[in-house]
Amino acid sequence: MLRDITLxxxxxxxxxxxxxxxxxKLVATICFIISLFVVKSWVGYAVAAVFLAVxxxxxxxxxxxxxxxxxxxxxxxxxTVVFNLFLTPGETVFSVWKLKITREGVQLAVMMAVRLxxxxxxxxxxxxTTTPNSLTDGMEKLMxxxxxxxxxxxxxxxxxxxxLRFIPILLEExxxxxxxxxxxxxxxxxxxxxxxxxxxxxxLVPLFISAFRRANDLAMAMExxxxxxxxxxxxxxxxxxxxxxRIAYGVLAAYFALCIVVRIYL
Amino acid sequence: MSIILDHVDYVYGGDTALAVHALRDVNLVIPDxxxxxxxxxxxxxxxxxxxxxxGLLKPxxxxxxxxxxxxxxxxxxxxxxxxxxxxxxQYPEHQLFETDVFSDVCxxxxxxxxxxxxxxxxxxxxLKQVGLEDEYFYQSPFDLSGGQKRRVAIAGxxxxxPDVLILDEPTAGLDPRGRDEILDQIARLKEETGITVIxxxxxxxxxxxYVERIIVMxxxxxxxxxxxxxxxxxxxxxxxxxxxxxQVTYIMQALYRNGMPVRTDATTIEEARxxxxxxxxxx
Numbered sequence: 001m002l003r004d005i006t007l008x009x010x011x012x013x014x015x016x017x018x019x020x021x022x023x024x025k026l027v028a029t030i031c032f033i034i035s036l037f038v039v040k041s042w043v044g045y046a047v048a049a050v051f052l053a054v055x056x057x058x059x060x061x062x063x064x065x066x067x068x069x070x071x072x073x074x075x076x077x078x079x080t081v082v083f084n085l086f087l088t089p090g091e092t093v094f095s096v097w098k099l100k101i102t103r104e105g106v107q108l109a110v111m112m113a114v115r116l117x118x119x120x121x122x123x124x125x126x127x128x129t130t131t132p133n134s135l136t137d138g139m140e141k142l143m144x145x146x147x148x149x150x151x152x153x154x155x156x157x158x159x160x161x162x163x164l165r166f167i168p169i170l171l172e173e174x175x176x177x178x179x180x181x182x183x184x185x186x187x188x189x190x191x192x193x194x195x196x197x198x199x200x201x202x203x204l205v206p207l208f209i210s211a212f213r214r215a216n217d218l219a220m221a222m223e224x225x226x227x228x229x230x231x232x233x234x235x236x237x238x239x240x241x242x243x244x245x246r247i248a249y250g251v252l253a254a255y256f257a258l259c260i261v262v263r264i265y266l
Numbered sequence: 267m268s269i270i271l272d273h274v275d276y277v278y279g280g281d282t283a284l285a286v287h288a289l290r291d292v293n294l295v296i297p298d299x300x301x302x303x304x305x306x307x308x309x310x311x312x313x314x315x316x317x318x319x320x321g322l323l324k325p326x327x328x329x330x331x332x333x334x335x336x337x338x339x340x341x342x343x344x345x346x347x348x349x350x351x352x353x354x355x356q357y358p359e360h361q362l363f364e365t366d367v368f369s370d371v372c373x374x375x376x377x378x379x380x381x382x383x384x385x386x387x388x389x390x391x392x393l394k395q396v397g398l399e400d401e402y403f404y405q406s407p408f409d410l411s412g413g414q415k416r417r418v419a420i421a422g423x424x425x426x427x428p429d430v431l432i433l434d435e436p437t438a439g440l441d442p443r444g445r446d447e448i449l450d451q452i453a454r455l456k457e458e459t460g461i462t463v464i465x466x467x468x469x470x471x472x473x474x475x476y477v478e479r480i481i482v483m484x485x486x487x488x489x490x491x492x493x494x495x496x497x498x499x500x501x502x503x504x505x506x507x508x509x510x511x512x513q514v515t516y517i518m519q520a521l522y523r524n525g526m527p528v529r530t531d532a533t534t535i536e537e538a539r540x541x542x543x544x545x546x547x548x549x
Contacts, residue, residue, distance in 0.1 A: 176355065177360065179355070180361040181361060182348065183348055183353040183423070184422060185345055185349060185374055202361075202373065
């Protein structure tokens with residue numbers, strides 16, 4: 001039941017995108033998100049759409065799989081659309097009771113929906129093609145300059161990778177505990193909100209306990225192997241840029257430049 | 267009172283690339299009052315199979331009948347089924363959540379909507395059945411030892427008075443003494459109440475001593491379904507699928523091969539001893 005959540009889970013397959021250095025993918029994702037806010041015209045969104053479509057095609061992740069992960073955020077998307085639709089002042093096209101739909105509202109709502117869904121699909125391309133470990137590796141390396149300002153870069157990266165590592169474990173655990181309680185006659189589905197919230201206690205208490213237990217075990221295991229923070233740690237597989245990463249940066253720069261040009265001239 | 271599995275198939279992960287065929291064409295009849303061992307290597311589908319028996323998983327193909335009724339029919343009361351077919355998961359102590367042992371055991375019968383007095387009677391009887399002393403009843407379940415926690419968790423399922431009790435690896439992670447205690451208790455419970463017990467395990471040693479029927483799973487299908495004596499005759503094949511017959515089987519086989527005219531079908535140490543003495547006595 002809970003395994004259906006695919007948002008951001010690594011999808012194993014062979015592709016150019018999978019092979020790229022995680023730093024490239026991180027920078028590209030950030031640039032792509034910024035570009036979505038740079039462009040303001042339909043031409044600009046078309047450019048972004050083409051770029052995104054090519055990336056999805058190259059990543060070899062089935063589009064169906066990606067859309068499945070989107071289901072979780074449909075609700076948020078809907079709220080944004082509804083608010084923009086009704087609350088933007090301007091030329092009225094249609095009105096029901098006190099609510100007015102304006103031409104500007106429609107335009108803004110559609111743009112927002114496009115922007116949000118692109119944003120989410122764009123970042124899920126990154127998480128679907130990058131293992132959590134290499135993602136945090138990349139993040140650590142990218143943020144290294146921040147060390148001058150005494151930001152504990154390594155520690156933050158470690159925390160992130162542990163947090164990411166725990167998501168599937170806790171999902172599995174939730175699934176297991178849920179089943180065990182259902183086997184004891186628990187009911188998580190029917191009843192009103194208060195009843196439903198109360199029904200969660202038999203699920204949440206064991207889940208928290210198991211999370212603490214796992215965290216404790218992990219800390220012990222790390223300490224037993226003499227783990228100690230950032231300084232002087234070397235990597236078994238240090239990140240190195242290859243030719244394809246440079247090409248990817250080139251493509252990215254071209255895309256970003258195009259977006260700026262579109263913004264200025266169209 | 268019986269469970270029938272008719273051509274049951276189960277595929278994890280639907281139509282994605284990650285689909286796993288966990289059960290293939292499983293046909294079983296589980297009559298009343300049997301003591302059954304369900305054995306298989308890790309990933310053989312035994313845990314998936316038992317989750318079908320109380321309707322937690324819905325087969326992707328085939329049907330399951332409890333007392334003649336299809337459990338996935340529209341109007342079938344699954345909650346009732348789950349009280350009749352009690353399933354104790356692996357490491358059941360991880361599902362404890364209440365502030366004291368007694369209330370935790372009450373959780374099951376309370377969910378069935380029984381009146382409070384009856385709930386408490388059920389819980390008390392269940393805790394007695396697993397052999398937990400009164401002094402622990404009002405302690406936090408988290409302060410108990412591993413073996414005690416497991417008993418409390420098993421009592422939590424027993425309190426619903428199931429007709430069929432399924433235990434998924436009830437001895438995992440326990441020391442030899444804790445293991446024997448739990449298994450002996452289950453055997454005694456079976457003796458006293460006459461319920462059907464299905465013991466899931468990957469260890470033949472554990473199971474051979476108690477059960478009257480063994481179902482061996484391999485890669486999602488039923489490999490053998492017979493009495494222990496018959497199943498252990500295939501000890502060579504059992505090794506191929508990552509299992510082993512009890513040690514006494516090997517000893518008896520070795521004795522036989524080396525010229526001692528013993529029967530090789532002993533499954534427990536006691537039987538083996540008697541058989542060897544019988545042969546020696548005759549000589």
